[in-house]
Amino acid sequence: MTEAKPVKDNQHTIYICQGTGCVSGKSLEITEALSRAVAETGLSGVKVDFTGCHGFCEQGPLAIVEPEGIFYTHVTIADVPEIVASHLRDGKPVERLFYKDPVTSQAIMYHNDIKFYSMQQRIILRNIGHINPERIEDYIAVGGYKSLRKVLKGMTQEQVIDELKRSGLRGRGGAGFSTGTKWEFCRNAKGDQKYMICNADEGDPGAFMDRSTMEGDPCTVLEGMTIAAYAIGASEGYIYIRAEYPLAVKRVRLALKQAEGKGFLGKNILGSNFSLNIHVKEGAGAFVCGEETALMASIEGKRGMPRSRPPFPATSGLWGKPTTINNVKSLATVPVIIAKGADWYAGIGTEKSKGTCVFALTGKIANSGLIEVPMGIKLRKIIYEIGGGIPGGKKFKAVQTGGPSGGCLPENYLDQSVDYESLTAAGSMMGSGGMVVMDEETCMVDVARYFLSFTQAESCGKCVPCRVGTKQMLDILERICRGEGRPEDTDLLQKLGEQIKAGSLCALGQTAPNPVLTTLRYFRDEYKAHIEEKRCPAKVCPKLISFYILPDKCQGCGICARECPTQVIVGGKRMVHVINQDKCVKCGTCLDACPARFSAIVKVSGETVDVPSEPTPVKAEKPKASATA
């Protein structure tokens, strides 16, 4: 732990996180209250400012006091007076708001000492949480737009492309193609007009890497995009952003306007011969538009349906012109590679997967949030050290990477290296960065059904195997979850899955069966239990579970009956309550409602519990406080 540094008089900036997570925890109001309190206290040297998403959403709302880097978690409006009086005025940081290490329970004052951050290597996310994303001056102050200047003042297109190729950067949208090579194809393609597109149509459920990058540091995306446009020779650019991300749209538009104002965009950028206009296009809610040919069709004002490749966009893209499409994170990396050099970047990561990758770590994990780690890191390190493990003492079951198209990997893959090749070999994929952790209470058949319901609904309908095949697979999975599975179903799913992969035009269909195929491969037992024993081992699938009130534990308090949303629990004062099994909707509200000291309700699957059918007087003795388990 770092020693406390002396706090200098009155020269602080307190940054409040205004990422989506913290905003829903009232961080806008906190910022306002802080500004007011600082003004009222007359602290002229203290600035109140805001940043994009720090990534540590679980601990929000977050605040950081610079220059010391003192980090506050779970800040509320009620904490504002104390922060202002004690810390900002008297120089005594407020210890009760420090992050508490979940293992050692130690309070940690500095941002850099928190394991969640110290184990990361932030390149793409380098500025997020430290600069105001709505002020280009802040970006310039941390070295922003130096790379663009370097490129335009002294690098040829070939030199930029060569630098990218040597860096080993691969597309962060998921496919993992060499970014430099992609640019080279487009630069060498014949055409009077070329286009540069930034793919910000982040549609994977459980993923918010691109969103946070655009909300937290939009300028770096624009700088990378401008460098890319220069390298390929494009004079027009498009950023395609989901309309569901209104804040990202707003911040990107603002960053565009500010860049134009500073001469980083528009005609004759920085006095060179290079000119570029960038337009923002808002997506209209179709997952398939993340696929590059569908995305281009959407920009052209058409239904976003993929087409076959070749021709690749590099030769025939938007309106038939040579086009390069890069993911947000690939572009955010570009300025750093130019600034620090290809050799530096290529020194990070594994032999074939260079640099860092960003993951949205979510699901059954203690530290949900946004992380950036070097390629080649082990899954175990991400989940247990950075992620803080599974909450509530539950057991790890699977980790799902690559969004709805990825696979679910079991425990024996925890020592798997995270890189493009290893994940693909295991039946999953890198994808664009979603990472969902599942524990023993997650049913793998239900998860496969969930993913398929998503891809099935999002299939554009062009290819028959994808349109009809995913529907058939979904029907089969639904009947398995209902307990109506047939013995031949697992083979049928396997066969259908392989056919859909082989017979679909775009990555949506080619990867849609992955969650089913990997769960069949690694969790076949769970399918078997559902089909043969009509049992859901994780006790999730509603048709296969039952709730019972144990007569030897029930105290007749009546809480469960009051909470039951369908009112199917009968009882009375000091009577053992009974659930009407025929009418129960298996919501589990009663289980949560039953006081822990009684623990009278059990959830079972594949078995029945012998309980009276009518309420009977309570016989059980009131448990003593010490007897509770």
Added chain:
Amino acid sequence: MVTLAKDNLTKADVQDKLKEIFSHYTGDRQELIPLLQETQEKFRYLPAAAMREIARFLHIPESTVYGVSTFYAQFKLTPLGKRIIRMCRGTACHVRGASKVLAEMEKQLGIKAGETTEDMEYTLETIACIGACALAPTMTIENETYGKMTPKKVAEVLGDRSKAS
């Protein structure tokens, strides 16, 4: 097949409102999606008459406008309620029990996902992911995000409405 809403809008009403929108477009085919987005913002849905006018303005078949409008999830062909509730169905929300929250919401509002309450107060939608996974399960009402939802908290966020009814 999606049916078009029967509404009381006259052609003149629609043309009047569209005139202002059209004034900052050139009539190029690529403007179809932004045009539909702005039209929907104005009317809260896409009236059939407006779709016809847009087809004429862009010199494209009405069927193309209909095709694009029904392809993208964002576009609605029936009027939406005053406030739109979006329940996240993302992976993180799913594994943390979003379906129970959705079921409770459907029960409290008396409608299914995709429907609008009779008083036109709320439209209930599901959304693939709002990207606030650390707060799972999440939902939004208009621009307000609610995190760590439980079936119990549903009544709370609906607030006065459930008390009044």
